[in-house]
Amino acid sequence: MKIPTKLLVWCTFMVVEIILLKLGFWQYARYIEKNQQLILYQSAQNLPTLTSFANVTVENLTFYRKIAVSGQWLTDYSFYVAHKINHKRLGFWVYTPLKVGPHTILVQHGWVSVADHDVNQPAQVEITSLPHQWIGEIIPPPRSQTPTQLTKIG
Numbered sequence: 001m002k003i004p005t006k007l008l009v010w011c012t013f014m015v016v017e018i019i020l021l022k023l024g025f026w027q028y029a030r031y032i033e034k035n036q037q038l039i040l041y042q043s044a045q046n047l048p049t050l051t052s053f054a055n056v057t058v059e060n061l062t063f064y065r066k067i068a069v070s071g072q073w074l075t076d077y078s079f080y081v082a083h084k085i086n087h088k089r090l091g092f093w094v095y096t097p098l099k100v101g102p103h104t105i106l107v108q109h110g111w112v113s114v115a116d117h118d119v120n121q122p123a124q125v126e127i128t129s130l131p132h133q134w135i136g137e138i139i140p141p142p143r144s145q146t147p148t149q150l151t152k153i154g
Contacts, residue, residue, distance in 0.1 A: 040064060050138070053103045061138065068135045071100035075129045082120070086111045094125050098134055107134060 044064035050056070051068050073096055080092035094109040112125055 044137075053100065063138055063140045065138050066135075067138055068133070069098070069100045069105070070131060070133050071098040071105075072131055073097075073127055073129050074099055074104065075127050078125075078127055080112075084111065090114055094127075096127050098132070107136070108139075 040062075041064040044062050044066075047062060047065050049066040049068050053069075075096060078094065078096040080094055082092050084091060084093050091111050091113040093111055095106055096109060097104050098107050109125065109127070
């Protein structure tokens with residue numbers, strides 16, 4: 001039994017149209033999400049710099065708000081987040097908790113490359129346990145679809 005050419009062309013057209021329609025809706029949803037992030041970022045820039053956690057709760061926490069605090073690094077609890085790409089190079093994000101009075105915040109120090117081309121070994125980062133003045137901004141957790149591997153420092 002031979003399938004008519006017109007039917008085959010019509011079915012192919014419909015499949016491609018459905019795929020393109022789904023991609024269009026996905027693009028629109030990403031636009032809405034990015035636009036909401038931009039509005040949140042712009043509104044947070046007008047807020048004063050946060051210097052104390054006295055009145056901060058999870059409900060009133062504002063992402064992208066500037067923060068300036070002093071505290072003690074908890075270097076025993078530092079960790080790397082493995083296999084993250086930055087500028088087309090493989091490396092690790094470095095995180096260390098900072099004790100600020102009775103509160104503890106997680107600080108992302110930045111990105112380091114792999115050490116000596118061993119993808120499971122990050123370059124060593126020296127983090128002092130001395131008191132530290134830290135200035136940055138509160139950011140939302142990354143939107144990741146892939147599992148993350150944690151690597152303990154030290």
